[in-house]
Amino acid sequence: MASRVLSALSGLRSVRAVPSLAATMSTTTTQELIPGYSYDTLAISQPSQHVFQVNINRPKNLNAMNKAFWREIREVFEQLGADSECRAVVLAANGRMFTAGIDLSEMADIGGMVMGDDDVARKARGVMPIIAAYQASFTALEKCPKPVVAAVHSACIGGGVDLICAADIRYCSDDAWFQVKEVDVGLAADVGTLQRLPKIVGNESLVRELAFSARKMYSAEALKCGLVSRIFPNYESLVSGAVEIATTIASKSPVAVQTSKAALIHARDHSVQEGLDYIATLNMMMLQSEDLRLAAMAAMSKEKPTFSKL
Amino acid sequence: MASRVLSALSGLRSVRAVPSLAATMSTTTTQELIPGYSYDTLAISQPSQHVFQVNINRPKNLNAMNKAFWREIREVFEQLGADSECRAVVLAANGRMFTAGIDLSEMADIGGMVMGDDDVARKARGVMPIIAAYQASFTALEKCPKPVVAAVHSACIGGGVDLICAADIRYCSDDAWFQVKEVDVGLAADVGTLQRLPKIVGNESLVRELAFSARKMYSAEALKCGLVSRIFPNYESLVSGAVEIATTIASKSPVAVQTSKAALIHARDHSVQEGLDYIATLNMMMLQSEDLRLAAMAAMSKEKPTFSKL
Amino acid sequence: MASRVLSALSGLRSVRAVPSLAATMSTTTTQELIPGYSYDTLAISQPSQHVFQVNINRPKNLNAMNKAFWREIREVFEQLGADSECRAVVLAANGRMFTAGIDLSEMADIGGMVMGDDDVARKARGVMPIIAAYQASFTALEKCPKPVVAAVHSACIGGGVDLICAADIRYCSDDAWFQVKEVDVGLAADVGTLQRLPKIVGNESLVRELAFSARKMYSAEALKCGLVSRIFPNYESLVSGAVEIATTIASKSPVAVQTSKAALIHARDHSVQEGLDYIATLNMMMLQSEDLRLAAMAAMSKEKPTFSKL
């Protein structure tokens, strides 16, 4: 299977900094798996209190996104969203790259469905729910009420860009590169890049250049345009940095943090006045939460508050 | 009162460049106050023709936002909006920092209201108009038809960020830092930061990092991400720079400038086509104004036009 | 006519790098004109396969936008949109600058219409269709399904900024400068700058500063704020660079590229969820195109695919 994925990746030869297999393996093994979080394509760990880490875990296949991955990425974020033990999530990957994008075997399935002699409307009917399901897989990161910090190392190709655009915060290592790959396979990106990327970064000219040409963008340009907000020298420091910010977030009032996430996503899609009305509606309740009192008292006493689960 | 405010500001010790009290005082005293503009928490001056300057003026309380401030900031921008002598506004602050954010005494009032044993719906009903009033205080900067240039020095915390996000142009001094502080008091920012900040800057990853972690952002990062468009070495050059751009703006046709502000705010909240329709509707009238003729003649004759009041 | 245009351009003396007339002429003459593309104010060439280049071609008038230009710029993009030979467009200019903006003779016409003694409603009725027609001229770049790469050298003033904001990708030479000039002629920009510029760049403070003050912005600042995504040392390298990216784009599946453009423009004006629904609706058909199969096979075989016309 790995060779099949490899053949689809024209850009792969230029991966700049390939961590040794040993380094990759040690990364994988140091994670302790969490009871109740059992996935085939994902490795779940808990690096600090209230912080969960989701690692894409098909290193032999360059973390290519196969059927199981598309299903599991949605399931894990639904599970984390409902798990009151979790207050922030780090999304990283095991192996030599973040992800090579969609697995070719997935594409073949769709190809079979659309290439036949059936009526065009009937083929469309068959394809529609598949696209919708793919979209829902990544929208699950947005629907998860807890902040998601994506930590990208090495290649992040095609579906990988769609995936991280649905995260809240994006960090990367120095060797990271990003590629909106879809036009190279005759396709317009339809699981989030074209919709979210322009609202994430402040350079529409660059967004279109990337989307139309499928050229690679390296970490420095990604930082400059605002796709990521911090670069780290290597994989280890990247994951530490992501865990650190997630730990900081997890120490705050979960009511405040999760209401902020809801408000930010709402604001992106509405006018400022509608956004103000929405947060006022939320806060007329959230202000009645005990977290406000706890945080205020802690601010007075200079002690660290302890918030109950949410 | 000042000590109470101080105790709420965990980040205060790290203020990097504190101007001497003398410098602060001289700043305050050089402003001539304007007849008809009498406020307790604000000092109003007129640094150049058609340019008014509003300084937050509770230096002993670190410009914390108390009840009077919330009322007066709205009143002054309504008054300036209606004063045809005014064509541009500079918003700055007296004392050692821009503002420490909301005054804790304000928070205590709301706290008292929400912590009681009353029915949850009835408490919500009591809180709602308070949130709406706070929001209206800062939206007054947007509703003021004249451009507002915020000039931020030293700390700009919590409500301060909400405030400057409603200005048109943001400059800061080298020692400035910004903190979306609300999660630290168990609260999602509800007077504008979450709604306006992502539409102002081009780095959504950074916006969420700031909002979820309450970490400080210093002037250089603020410039890079686009929160401010210029940095000045110190308070004096900052205020001069702000007054200078305001003076330039005040020299232009007020019809053109104010129609541009209206169009930009409308455009932010609508599709491009709706924005085009709106400006066409406005301009079918504004093109009939004498300002067009005056400006065109001035362009021909290379002389500086004089526009009548608006 | 040229002197009249000149007199309108207060900023013209500061043009920093004026190419010699010889250089300008050679630029013009090396373009081979295309049969069926005959325009008075535009020179059309085909620098590479499936790539068309539109040069503004009134060099003696500093490429000021006269009546013919406003009509032809719309016509040419409608023609290119319908020409299946064309897959990407470069928009550049002949002569010493990109454009000096709207021709004063145009302004005079509108001036005559609005300055008379007629009833205000009736004058408005006369002006409205003119504004709408101007807007449609530049919206034609957006409606053209093929990507448009603007290549700006030297001055890009007033209407020039409106024009390039409707392009997909913006490159410039080192000597380029940009000026939202409208307030200087007593006017709010109404053909796209105020609507599109804030959605293109990630610095709203800067956008308002430019719009209210009419100050110039030079190439370095344009790159930093995201108005352009690349700077080239001079005119020749700029045009080569623009043609190169256009050629890359033209080598991709036209179905994929044009669907991506449609999706990006839709996404800008809608919520993320609506954008996802739209691309799903488009792709349930586009996935049935032969381009998907061709691109997939090419990716397998490492050969360059040949797509049929669209």
Place this chain on the structure above:
Amino acid sequence: MASRVLSALSGLRSVRAVPSLAATMSTTTTQELIPGYSYDTLAISQPSQHVFQVNINRPKNLNAMNKAFWREIREVFEQLGADSECRAVVLAANGRMFTAGIDLSEMADIGGMVMGDDDVARKARGVMPIIAAYQASFTALEKCPKPVVAAVHSACIGGGVDLICAADIRYCSDDAWFQVKEVDVGLAADVGTLQRLPKIVGNESLVRELAFSARKMYSAEALKCGLVSRIFPNYESLVSGAVEIATTIASKSPVAVQTSKAALIHARDHSVQEGLDYIATLNMMMLQSEDLRLAAMAAMSKEKPTFSKL
């Protein structure tokens, strides 16, 4: 003053059923006025528990809307909105008709402002806040969280139609007639009729006929098209009927009723999905109110519940 109003009303001669002066007077005198509700142009009474009645009270002037009226109608609905004793409002009128519409003296003021020789943009600037204030007067009925039942007898002209379109429920007597009068005074209705009427009734053809021709519509047609939902034989039965439904409404949980009003107004202006999200956000709090428990217990025990004030 009355004669001046009269002269403006071309349709007045066809008033079909003029109640005798005696009848009108008795109506006026039977209302007991409420402490704290003192208005010049409005008479406020409390016909049943938690139900307030606002009667337009300029019978000698045919209830024409003068300056005081425009100010007071807004004030009274803000006062009622904040008065927890009030749970439903009846809006009726004293005298021989509901209202003759805007008072000509008001029109004269605006006329003076717009007819001068001032610059068109500057006159527009003067007019804008006046229109906005008029609009806010009637939008106050919508912003009042308690349901408003309009009870219309005889003529309801011009501004009267704008007014009742902002109510929640509309009843009328058999002799009522309605006239969208604005085009007869050279004006497009700008205080709500053109915006709200089409969303209230189910016959867009009729709405445009009324708006463009200023023809009268009698009660039967008003019922058929859905402008009113019930007709009563005369003034007395109309007011009783309105008070009766208001009393029924006032007996229900105020949390449920006021949340329903908020949701219905929100739904009118949003997609179904956005409306569902909004009510879910409201109800995750409102379900925690004691009213739910009280109402549920009452439903079990078949006893009438008593809700606390809101």
Place this chain on the structure above:
Amino acid sequence: MASRVLSALSGLRSVRAVPSLAATMSTTTTQELIPGYSYDTLAISQPSQHVFQVNINRPKNLNAMNKAFWREIREVFEQLGADSECRAVVLAANGRMFTAGIDLSEMADIGGMVMGDDDVARKARGVMPIIAAYQASFTALEKCPKPVVAAVHSACIGGGVDLICAADIRYCSDDAWFQVKEVDVGLAADVGTLQRLPKIVGNESLVRELAFSARKMYSAEALKCGLVSRIFPNYESLVSGAVEIATTIASKSPVAVQTSKAALIHARDHSVQEGLDYIATLNMMMLQSEDLRLAAMAAMSKEKPTFSKL
């Protein structure tokens, strides 16, 4: 050609009241044609001052909509929109029915385009501009600033319903019937019925019944559901009635009437608050028109005002 059209109309046998050929002819001949209004498929007359009448004029072909009709219906409404002599339009039809809908020869053209072996994306690209052009033909009625009164007799099938939904006011004769015919030809209506009909009438259940079943709706039901606002006994009284309301409308201030039309169409597509903002923006100019003064004076003096052209 007529027979071809006939064969496509399954419902034709049930036409209930067929006017004699003589009656039809006399209708046609009594219209005096207007200089400058020369159309093949439309007969233009001027039945009263400032009122123009457009009659569909392919009686031998049952007014089926052929290529020329689609082009001319757009042209005539653009011409009438720009003709200041015209203030209101009546849209009727010559011959035994209003229209049999789209001409089958049109369908055959599209059929040829979509049935070939070409790539699905490329066929779609060919079809798209055709659909858009059809839509623009009927949207021309909405874009025409003058009110359009549709007068429907006998059959109004398929495209006929799309057409009249874009008119402002709809009247019909007693023998009229309406049929949303598209599903019978394997097609979802795409030129306006599905978009406009539900916003015109107040019975969504009925709208879907009509759209999904293609059943006929007779005049009485059309009146009850609000598709038409008046029924007349026969063709002659129908046309007189339509001309009469158009004449009334044409006697009003054209500024007031046309601003009202613009506001109503805007209101349909926006929230109430956005609608209020829009009419305020329009009226700050329109209130400065001489029409307001003329109408006010006329209201005082009881004389009929004369408004200048618009």
Place this chain on the structure above:
Amino acid sequence: MASRVLSALSGLRSVRAVPSLAATMSTTTTQELIPGYSYDTLAISQPSQHVFQVNINRPKNLNAMNKAFWREIREVFEQLGADSECRAVVLAANGRMFTAGIDLSEMADIGGMVMGDDDVARKARGVMPIIAAYQASFTALEKCPKPVVAAVHSACIGGGVDLICAADIRYCSDDAWFQVKEVDVGLAADVGTLQRLPKIVGNESLVRELAFSARKMYSAEALKCGLVSRIFPNYESLVSGAVEIATTIASKSPVAVQTSKAALIHARDHSVQEGLDYIATLNMMMLQSEDLRLAAMAAMSKEKPTFSKL
């Protein structure tokens, strides 16, 4: 269980026409159940080709909506949506009434969750997904691509109104009555009535009267206001009538019918122009379906076309 439901229904004594138990039973027994459609609270039958009938089937509990019902109503419409054998659905009910609304046992569960002493924000977090799941149960009718015809007899209370508002077509028997019951249990309706009802009927005054007062509306008023589009004398004729229109719909091109449903739902929530763009995007594909050719040929040959499954 039945008595508990009964006790919650204050209006039950006034049920006007109770079918005998025998009649009800025969209705139930004549339905043949369909393999693969096995539900506890719903009885599924197939009354004619391509038409499925879903009957609420808890007659002993007055069809009160319990946990199983809320789950199954969603599942059955997802199953029918995916079953290409099904082209139209009839939704009716077994027993003496359509439905008594939500089962009190359901309310008790929610009550237990919200009445505890937990933190208000944490209780809200528990309630939110429950409300969202309820909403999704009824939105499933809208998401089902096949038209749904609701056939209502006798009482349709509370959740019953929410349910039928999500259907496409509503018919009722003469004895039907409707009650927006929620305010009687201290609750604003949050599963669709407040959002959909005002967009379905043309009488906003009536909608608010019903929602605020919880009064019953009988069949005649439901027809007049447009909630239902046809009344039948009794249960048998009602179900026949519903099956008949469903059978007609099922005989049409499924591509045309289902595209029409999608377009109508989209149009409700968007502007007319956006609706036109959407149907054009859909139809550039759907026009390529074989259904268009089959329907066109059938129209020519006067024979009934046979469409393949969708």
